[in-house]
Amino acid sequence: MSRSATPSRADEVRAVLTNYVSGMTAQSIVRAAIHQVGVPESTFERVGLDIEILNEMRRSIALYVADEAKKAACFERLTSLLPPRSSLRHLPPGRHASHELSKAIDVIIQDENGIVDARTRARSFAADVGFRSTDQYKLATAVSELARNIFRYAEKGKISFGATSPRKGMFIIAKDDGPGILDVSKVLSETYRSTTGLGRGLQGCKKLMDEFNVETAPGRGTTVTLRKFL
Ligand SMILES: Nc1ncnc2c1ncn2[C@@H]1O[C@H](COP(=O)(O)OP(=O)(O)O)[C@@H](O)[C@H]1O
């Protein structure tokens, strides 16, 4: 936490939250959101809210604040703390330098860090391609869904993403040599309900993207290919 005389932007966020939840809960709402988005804590302390962090917080607030009016008021006050042109694009990218767009990026998925890393890098790559904040969020969400599936069902795999051409956009390929999806038509059917994840599984990914393809067979691994255009 900042010890300076003037409150940091992060302190302002915590101060708003503590009008609605306990100090401890406020702290854990903040922690969970920045962890989920994959922004370093030091960056959050300095820069404060970003639209993606705010969206994560919104989910927690919905859990902790039962009263609808209070929930709305809390969210409104937090929204007022957003910087004018809010996007992760304007946050320092932390460990990741700006990308050379011609190069595809590979992220190995074998633990929780890999998932957060893939999400963060996809988000910043999307910004470099020229996607607006909401689309950056969609691309990052799709990447984290696929990364979670790899980790959960195949243990290990790889997410690659890069720029498409000639039509400007971004592709995402999630590949693993795990058990494969036993009944892929079932998990893609209208009646299947994913219970995990932000983007609600493979069907959620499909909705967030322009193109979606799954290649899988029992024992033959899974490759999911997504594309989204500007
Ligand atoms: N990479 C994968 N390898 C093996 N099975 C997978 C993989 N991804 C998804 N699945 C299977 O497809 C199902 C649907 O996935 P998804 O739509 O992400 O929903 P959820 O993960 O919430 O069950 C999973 O429950 C799992 O059985």
Ligand SMILES: [Mg+2]
């Ligand atoms: Mg899933």
